[in-house]
Amino acid sequence: AQMKAGDEVLVKFGPLKGMTGRLVRSSKKYYLLKEIPGIGVMLKVSRWCCVPMEEK
Secondary structure (H helix, E strand, O other): OOOOOOOEEEEOOOOOOOOEEEEEEEOOEEEEEEEEOOEEEEEEOOHHHEEEHHHO
């Protein structure tokens, strides 16, 4: 399945393995957006490390 910015994803590989969040794109780079009520954090991530939440 092709992922695009805005999709809910699960990180399958790398140091962020197991984290979930929303895939966002900024300045031609992809980030994992992890939201906590009142706070949002964007972590740089390679798109190939992520899978859509439906494919867990």
